[in-house]
Amino acid sequence: MRKGDALGYEEIAQRGMRAVAGLPEDLVYAGFSLGTGPAEFLAATRPGARGVVLMHGALPIEAFDLDRWPAETPVQVHYVAEDPWVEVPEVTSLGDAVRRAGVRFEAHTYPGSGHLFADPDLPEHDPSSSDLMWRRVLEFLARTDD
Numbered sequence: 025m026r027k028g029d030a031l032g033y034e035e036i037a038q039r040g041m042r043a044v045a046g047l048p049e050d051l052v053y054a055g056f057s058l059g060t061g062p063a064e065f066l067a068a069t070r071p072g073a074r075g076v077v078l079m080h081g082a083l084p085i086e087a088f089d090l091d092r093w094p095a096e097t098p099v100q101v102h103y104v105a106e107d108p109w110v111e112v113p114e115v116t117s118l119g120d121a122v123r124r125a126g127v128r129f130e131a132h133t134y135p136g137s138g139h140l141f142a143d144p145d146l147p148e149h150d151p152s153s154s155d156l157m158w159r160r161v162l163e164f165l166a167r168t169d170d
Contacts, residue, residue, distance in 0.1 A: 037062050050074050052168050054161075057081055057109070057140060064088070064099075064118075073097045075168040077161055080139055081110055082131075084117035093121045098128040100164045102157045104150075106137035128167075132160055 031039075040062030044051070049072030055063030060081035065088050067076035075098045082101045085093055093099075099122045103110040115131055122129040134141060134157065138148025142157055 033061065037065055040066055044070065048072075052077065052165060055079065055081075056142075061087070067097050067099070068094060075099065075164065077164060078102070079142060079157070079161075080107065082115045082118050084114050085121045086117070087114075093118075093125040093127065095125045095127060097125075098122070098130075098164070098168065100130045100132070100161065102132045102134070102142075102160070104134045104136040104138060104141050104153070107139050108137070109139050130160075130164070132157065 036058070044066060049070065051073060052075045053063040053067040053073060054077040055061070057080040060078040061083055063076055064078060064083060067073040068085065068088060068090055073094065073096075078099065078101045080103055082103075099118065101115055101118070103115070119129045119131055134150065134153035136148075136150055136153065138146070138150065140146050141148055141150040142154040143149055144154070
């Protein structure tokens with residue numbers, strides 16, 4: 025969080041855009057925690073995005089000054105039920121926008137209160153929820169390859 029605060033969200037977003045500038049358009053973007061914002065923004069604004077996986081966070085499209093979600097970009101979100109950093113209304117708002125665009129939206133909630141439950145190096149790691157999350161991510165990726 026200190027790094028994010030020091031850089032600022034605009035700089036983080038700019039770094040994300042520079043990181044993918046030379047990559048092909050047909051990507052699936054993914055982000056963890058603070059990285060969900062840049063991943064979601066890139067998926068919503070970069071032409072040809074195949075999908076986005078948001079782990080431990082999500083934002084409504086209004087956070088990016090967007091009026092609509094792209095009609096070809098499915099979304100998958102993962103977070104724990106009592107995550108102190110995830111605002112459920114923001115996930116719901118994103119889901120509403122994605123569904124209005126006629127695209128698949130999946131929100132997976134896991135039991136617990138640890139923010140980074142999928143990180144095996146942290147005390148909040150939940151092996152069974154993490155394993156289930158990764159299975160779901162792989163299934164999502166397989167569907168975006170159809």
